[in-house]
Amino acid sequence: MTSIYFDHNATTALDSRVLEAMLPWMQTQQGNPTSRHFFGRTARNAIEHARAQVAEACGGYPSQVIFTASGTEANNFAIKGLANNQPATQILYSAIEHPCVSKPAIAMQARGWTSHSIEVSKTGQVDTNHLKTCLTTPTGLVSVMLVNNETGVIQNVAEIAEISRQAGALVHTDAVQGLGKMALNFTDLNVHAMSLSSHKIHGPQGAAALILDKRVDIAPLLHGGGQERGLRSGTENIAAIVGFGLACELAHAHLDQFTHHTNTLREQFESGLAAINITVFGSESDRVPNTSFFAVNGIEGETLVLALDRKGFAVASGSACSSDSTEPSHVLLAMGVNPDLARGAVRVSFGMHNTAQQVHDLLDTLKQEILRLKQLTSIAA
Amino acid sequence: MTSIYFDHNATTALDSRVLEAMLPWMQTQQGNPTSRHFFGRTARNAIEHARAQVAEACGGYPSQVIFTASGTEANNFAIKGLANNQPATQILYSAIEHPCVSKPAIAMQARGWTSHSIEVSKTGQVDTNHLKTCLTTPTGLVSVMLVNNETGVIQNVAEIAEISRQAGALVHTDAVQGLGKMALNFTDLNVHAMSLSSHKIHGPQGAAALILDKRVDIAPLLHGGGQERGLRSGTENIAAIVGFGLACELAHAHLDQFTHHTNTLREQFESGLAAINITVFGSESDRVPNTSFFAVNGIEGETLVLALDRKGFAVASGSACSSDSTEPSHVLLAMGVNPDLARGAVRVSFGMHNTAQQVHDLLDTLKQEILRLKQLTSIAA
Numbered sequence: 001m002t003s004i005y006f007d008h009n010a011t012t013a014l015d016s017r018v019l020e021a022m023l024p025w026m027q028t029q030q031g032n033p034t035s036r037h038f039f040g041r042t043a044r045n046a047i048e049h050a051r052a053q054v055a056e057a058c059g060g061y062p063s064q065v066i067f068t069a070s071g072t073e074a075n076n077f078a079i080k081g082l083a084n085n086q087p088a089t090q091i092l093y094s095a096i097e098h099p100c101v102s103k104p105a106i107a108m109q110a111r112g113w114t115s116h117s118i119e120v121s122k123t124g125q126v127d128t129n130h131l132k133t134c135l136t137t138p139t140g141l142v143s144v145m146l147v148n149n150e151t152g153v154i155q156n157v158a159e160i161a162e163i164s165r166q167a168g169a170l171v172h173t174d175a176v177q178g179l180g181k182m183a184l185n186f187t188d189l190n191v192h193a194m195s196l197s198s199h200k201i202h203g204p205q206g207a208a209a210l211i212l213d214k215r216v217d218i219a220p221l222l223h224g225g226g227q228e229r230g231l232r233s234g235t236e237n238i239a240a241i242v243g244f245g246l247a248c249e250l251a252h253a254h255l256d257q258f259t260h261h262t263n264t265l266r267e268q269f270e271s272g273l274a275a276i277n278i279t280v281f282g283s284e285s286d287r288v289p290n291t292s293f294f295a296v297n298g299i300e301g302e303t304l305v306l307a308l309d310r311k312g313f314a315v316a317s318g319s320a321c322s323s324d325s326t327e328p329s330h331v332l333l334a335m336g337v338n339p340d341l342a343r344g345a346v347r348v349s350f351g352m353h354n355t356a357q358q359v360h361d362l363l364d365t366l367k368q369e370i371l372r373l374k375q376l377t378s379i380a381a
Numbered sequence: 382m383t384s385i386y387f388d389h390n391a392t393t394a395l396d397s398r399v400l401e402a403m404l405p406w407m408q409t410q411q412g413n414p415t416s417r418h419f420f421g422r423t424a425r426n427a428i429e430h431a432r433a434q435v436a437e438a439c440g441g442y443p444s445q446v447i448f449t450a451s452g453t454e455a456n457n458f459a460i461k462g463l464a465n466n467q468p469a470t471q472i473l474y475s476a477i478e479h480p481c482v483s484k485p486a487i488a489m490q491a492r493g494w495t496s497h498s499i500e501v502s503k504t505g506q507v508d509t510n511h512l513k514t515c516l517t518t519p520t521g522l523v524s525v526m527l528v529n530n531e532t533g534v535i536q537n538v539a540e541i542a543e544i545s546r547q548a549g550a551l552v553h554t555d556a557v558q559g560l561g562k563m564a565l566n567f568t569d570l571n572v573h574a575m576s577l578s579s580h581k582i583h584g585p586q587g588a589a590a591l592i593l594d595k596r597v598d599i600a601p602l603l604h605g606g607g608q609e610r611g612l613r614s615g616t617e618n619i620a621a622i623v624g625f626g627l628a629c630e631l632a633h634a635h636l637d638q639f640t641h642h643t644n645t646l647r648e649q650f651e652s653g654l655a656a657i658n659i660t661v662f663g664s665e666s667d668r669v670p671n672t673s674f675f676a677v678n679g680i681e682g683e684t685l686v687l688a689l690d691r692k693g694f695a696v697a698s699g700s701a702c703s704s705d706s707t708e709p710s711h712v713l714l715a716m717g718v719n720p721d722l723a724r725g726a727v728r729v730s731f732g733m734h735n736t737a738q739q740v741h742d743l744l745d746t747l748k749q750e751i752l753r754l755k756q757l758t759s760i761a762a
Contacts, residue, residue: 003419010413010421011616019407026400026585032391036686037695038384040391069450069587072605072615084491100605100614107604110465204407205618206450206587221602223488224453224481233481234453235392237586240621305417314418 003312004358008200009149009177009291009349010316015202015250018243022204025239033236034225043238050245057248058175058196059185060211066228067209067241071176071197072100074210075143077221077232078172078193079104082141084219088112089140092169094126094155095119095334096148101174105143118144120334124153124282126160135167142169146178146189150331150347151282152291154182161190170216176200176208180251180258181288192216196248198240202352203247206240254352262290262350265359269348272363276370279341281332290351295337295344299373304346307369313362316347384693385739389581390530390558390672390730391697396583396631399624403585406620414617415606424619431626438629439556439577440566441592447609448590448622452557452578453481455591456524458602458613459553459574460485463522465600469493470521473550475507475536476500476715477529482555486524499525501715505534505663507541516548523550527559527570531712531728532663533672535563542571551597557581557589561632561639562669573597577629579621583733584628587621635733643671643731646740650729653744657751662713662726671732676718676725680754685727688750694743697728 005013025046031039033047048062055062068074079101083091091105095117105115114137119130126144135142142164146157161171172193178184180201186194193216198207212218212231224233251258269292270280281293296304301317308315328342348362386394406427412420414428429443436443449455460482464472472486476498486496495518500511507525516523523545527538542552553574559565561582567575574597579588593599593612605614632639650673651661662674677685682698689696709723729743 005410005412005420007412007416007418007420010416011411013410014407016408022407026395026403027397029386029394030392031386031388031695035388035391035695035697036683037388037690037697038693039386039388039695069454069618070603070615072603073450073454076603076605098605099607100603103604103614199616204620205616206621222451222453222457222481223484224457224479226480233484234451235580235586237450239585240587240618302417309418312419314412314416314420316416316418 003309003314004354004362006313006315006348006350006354006362008351009347011199011205012202012351013353014204014243015247017250018203018246021246022239022243025242030238033238034227043236046238046242047236050241053245053249054196054209057184057252058179058194058211059187064186064211064214065209066212066232067207067236068232069206069208069234069237071174071195071200071208073221074195074197074208075100075174076104077210077218078195079141079143080108081218081221082170082172082193082216083108083113084111085217086140089138091115091141091143092118092131092134092139093143094145096124096331097143097145098149098174101143101145113140122336123285124148124151124331124335125285126155128159128163131160131163135164135169139164139167139169141172143172143174146173146175147181147288148282148331149177150329150345151293152177152287153282153285154178154287158188158190165190177288179248180255181290183255186211193218198244198247201247201251204240204243206237207244209244258352259289261352265350265354265356266290266292268356268359269363276367281335281337281345290349292348294346295341296346296370297341297344298377299344299370301343301345303373304344304369307373308365311365311369313365316349317345384690384695385735385743387694387696387729387731387735387743389732390728392580392586393583393732395585395624396628398631399584399627402627403620403624406623411619414619415608424617427619427623428617431622434626434630435577435590438565438633439560439575439592440568445567445592445595446590447593447613448588448617449613450587450589450615450618452555452576452589454602455576455578455589456481456555457485458591458599459576460522460524461489462599462602463551463553463574463597464489464494465492466598467521470519472496472522472524473499473512473515473520474524475526477505477712478524478526479530479555482524482526494521503717504666505529505532505712505716506666507536509540509544512541512544516545516550520545520548520550522553524553524555527554527556528562528669529663529712530558531710531726532674533558533668534663535559535667535669539569539571546571558669560629561636562671564636567592574599579625579628582628582632585621585624587618588625590625639733640670642733646731646735646737647671647673649737649740650744657748660722662716662718671730673729675727676722677727677751678722678725679758680725680751682724682726684754685725685750688754689746692746692750694746697730698726
């Protein structure tokens with residue numbers, strides 16, 4: 001049985017055109033981009049081409065692009081690097097950040113920083129009043145994600161950045177779930193640093209970037225050979241960077257198509273959910289078009305995910321990065337959702353290759369499984 | 382004109398069998414290994430298979446393998462992670478370490494550590510008497526590379542580890558240049574942590590590992606989703622890890638063949654150098670079989686590298702990671718080589734696909750270029 005993939009916020013299949021662009025770097029001798037010889041110079045040129053593609057897709061300049069190996073690395077680099085090069089004060093991060101933002105922020109407590117989370121509303125948006133209250137304490141860094149990975153809710157990062165800048169803080173946004181799913185402009189977002197990742201937009205794993213305002217002082221996370229203007233050492237992953245560049249170009253070029261296609265599928269899906277009285281989280285807010293996060297009262301999300309998996313549908317219970325945990329989603333708890341309901345959370349994230357028929361089949365199977373699981377529960381009770 | 386590649390210590394071409402093993406992970410939907418569904422479980426199994434392959438190739442246990450994205454990351458993780466979880470004392474590293482070991486060690490000075498380099502002999506080996514002297518100061522961590530990337534000289538890591546352990550220090554070795562070029566056994570080396578990298582052994586870029594004695598306390602460098610037992614967060618680069626696993630298996634299986642082949646080429650090459658009175662650095666010491674590091678009096682290494690490049694031969698002046706620098710090799714300076722001669726250093730590192738004919742041609746061209754450059758110099762003088 002082939003399984004239908006509805007987990008595009010976790011990772012996406014590599015685009016065949018991207019693989020095509022990567023293969024020459026994997027099929028023949030490539031050079032270390034730092035090397036001066038023919039092979040090295042060729043690799044260097046390819047990396048600079050990809051840097052321009054990434055910059056173009058996110059409204060930045062090539063000189064602002066620092067390649068890393070993952071979104072997690074970009075976020076750790078941003079939080080620790082921006083904090084380490086200034087006196088220890090307070091780091092603020094939203095209560096719904098991915099752990100690769102919140103955990104580095106908390107880790108900075110060992111360096112004399114305090115870290116504090118900013119509350120969000122019931123609709124999943126950062127509470128700017130609470131942000132302002134938090135900012136009455138001297139604050140060196142504020143990090144708020146552009147798009148939440150579980151709900152798909154879009155934050156007003158430009159406004160949050162303006163408020164934070166007025167209080168003298170540097171601002172970082174994790175835009176990993178925004179790239180390719182909404183118009184993205186580094187300058188307009190008004191932040192000092194922004195994280196992007198390749199494998200969420202049909203690019204390869206192993207490439208990501210921190211887009212950085214060059215006027216800002218940042219400490220390296222990886223020390224060594226001095227690649228990426230001394231800010232991120234390590235031999236560049238050429239094939240992955242080349243693939244990331246093209247994936248950015250394709251995502252940028254096909255944004256309207258992606259938006260229309262996934263939004264249509266989501267409307268179909270959420271209409272089906274509404275017909276059986278299932279709550280969708282964050283649906284009152286602006287969301288990226290591909291994400292649907294919901295819960296069925298009385299059924300564990302984990303149980304439903306495994307039941308759907310057996311029927312050939314791959315969906316998620318919360319984010320992949322916390323799938324190992326059986327705790328209810330911290331995002332939903334921050335939104336004030338009852339922990340019992342939050343435990344039932346399931347995320348469906350659509351991609352360009354999903355079809356209306358697949359959504360129809362998913363809805364059918366979902367209804368059957370809910371019925372079956374509720375009957376099991378009532379027998380057990 | 383196709384160029385002949387003699388820079389295998391910088392990076393190597395991906396083995397076609399390794400690419401073959403990686404492609405299924407790049408051609409179809411793959412899952413995030415943390416996901417519970419079919420795609421996630423399949424990815425998880427592939428990673429655990431690769432973990433066993435890496436462990437087997439380096440004489441470790443699978444549970445000791447922590448995957449990272451690069452050798453630089455593994456070394457930064459080892460140095461900072463082992464230091465951060467103990468009281469600040471002294472870090473010792475050999476004077477010939479790669480900058481991705483020495484710079485993290487120096488960076489720890491900002492956390493209250495002192496860092497100090499251990500001297501090496503004229504033959505490029507760590508001076509154990511100087512190590513013992515250094516260890517009279519309380520020392521938390523000692524890092525000595527197994528094989529130097531420029532000279533190919535092998536260190537007696539087991540002895541260094543024993544001396545360091547007796548003084549109460551943790552011991553790390555950067556074995557990136559040892560893997561695939563010599564017999565490697567984590568247990569026998571007697572260290573607490575060892576770094577390996579994939580792209581030096583015909584594996585893909587984007588995968589590497591820290592092999593860690595699990596009894597040792599280490600702080601994560603990357604915080605987040607809690608992958609790799611909480612020690613290294615970030616979505617696993619499945620294709621790269623699968624490729625790294627197979628590259629380890631192949632390198633391990635073909636070690637004798639590699640040793641015989643590259644040693645034969647090097648003997649041919651160094652006989653040719655000896656005939657024109659060229660100094661080879663570190664040749665009195667045990668070296669890995671593929672590396673030849675030499676200098677021509679009165680000719681800048683950089684000039685010779687570019688001259689050979691124009692004739693279709695890719696060689697290096699020192700390590701790729703410091704190719705951007707015009708300073709003489711820190712490795713040669715540590716060995717007491719005159720800075721003027723050190724500026725002339727050129728590294729040739731052979732691989733399985735190099736042939737005797739290629740070495741013959743390289744020697745011929747090298748002699749012609751030396752003659753030409755010396756004539757230019759004498760005209761200019």
